[in-house]
Amino acid sequence: MQSSTEALTLTTVKYGDSSLIAACYTKEYGLQSYMLKGILSSRTNKKTPKSLFEPLTLLELEATKNSTDRLGFIKEAKLHYPYQTIPFDLRKKTLLFFLAEVIQQVIKEEQEANNQLYAFLKKRMLWLDTEENVGLFHIKLMLDLSKFIGFYPNISDKTAPYFDLETGCMNTIKPRGSFLDGSIKVAWVQLLGMDFDKVGEMKLSRQEKSVLLDSVVIYFELHLQQFKSPKSTKILNEIFK
Known part of the structure; x- marks a missing residue:
């Protein structure tokens, strides 16, 4: 089930050749881990660029909550507040x-x-x-x-x-x-x-x-x-x- 939440990005870990696992502290669910499939690939649609996941960026996420045996998935990510x-x-x-x-x-x-x-x-x-x-x-x-x-x-x-x-x-x-x-x-x-x-x-x-x-x-x-x-x-x- 997808839902919206504010989030602070924390860290990312490379997964495979083109993906990342991102740890985010969310307002609605606490600490969450998300799979960012293909985010490092030049062929991937840059609707969700890697730059959004710099440490402690403030985001708005449309995502599924992770469970004990499955990482969450981000459908959409955008800046909640762009740092000046x-x-x-x-x-x-x-x-x-x-x-x-x-x-x-x-x-x-x-x-x-x-x-x-x-x-x-x-x-x-x-x-x-x-x-x-x-x-x-x-x-x-x-x-x-x-x-x-x-x-x-x-x-x-x-x-x-x-x-x-x-x-x-x-x-x-x-x-x-x-x-x-x-x-x-x-x-x-x-x-x-x-x-x-x-x-x-x-x-x-x-x-x-x-x-x-x-x-x-x-x-x-x-x-x-x-x-x-x-x-x-x-x-x-x-x-x-």
């Missing part, structure tokens, strides 16, 4: 590749609709497209995303000198495992308490940005089973020097 700046901005495009990897790992069990999570992600993508100074957008998004999966950092005791990455809490005693202190702990606390619109105003050194990104990735690895550091993390650190 992202396609022409290397920094923003790199952010989307990184975040698509993160989001796919976070929502891989989300086989049902989660309207709040979908609305959150959509709003953040639209913000990224319209803002010039993206700052620590990706780190702030990951921290806010942790609210939806149950391990949002507890910073009730902001004056404590340590943040324990393993427990997700501030600590007055130096933890034995992974932790943050000094300027990185201060930046972590500031970012958590900051409105999203202000992320471009935080001023950190290149090294601090790199350590902060590595820290949030470690935090996800510690709290989300099977989460692995995105392949694009190193590229992101280079782009945001």
Whole structure:
């Protein structure tokens, strides 16, 4: 049965010589996988071009829902919102590749609709497209995303000198495992308490940005089973020097 839904594209995997399997996070059904038959073939009708499935593109889909033993099929795909700046901005495009990897790992069990999570992600993508100074957008998004999966950092005791990455809490005693202190702990606390619109105003050194990104990735690895550091993390650190 076919139905219409908004969707955010995540990743694609080549299947055979001319097809792709696309993972999309849909508004109506959660995470879905679709077979895109012949999309890489020059002979195929380009009604559904491959460019529509760049990471975190906002789409309108007419498609069948996938089942436990069958991939979904897209009858029609079109842009829900055409990005105005992202396609022409290397920094923003790199952010989307990184975040698509993160989001796919976070929502891989989300086989049902989660309207709040979908609305959150959509709003953040639209913000990224319209803002010039993206700052620590990706780190702030990951921290806010942790609210939806149950391990949002507890910073009730902001004056404590340590943040324990393993427990997700501030600590007055130096933890034995992974932790943050000094300027990185201060930046972590500031970012958590900051409105999203202000992320471009935080001023950190290149090294601090790199350590902060590595820290949030470690935090996800510690709290989300099977989460692995995105392949694009190193590229992101280079782009945001």
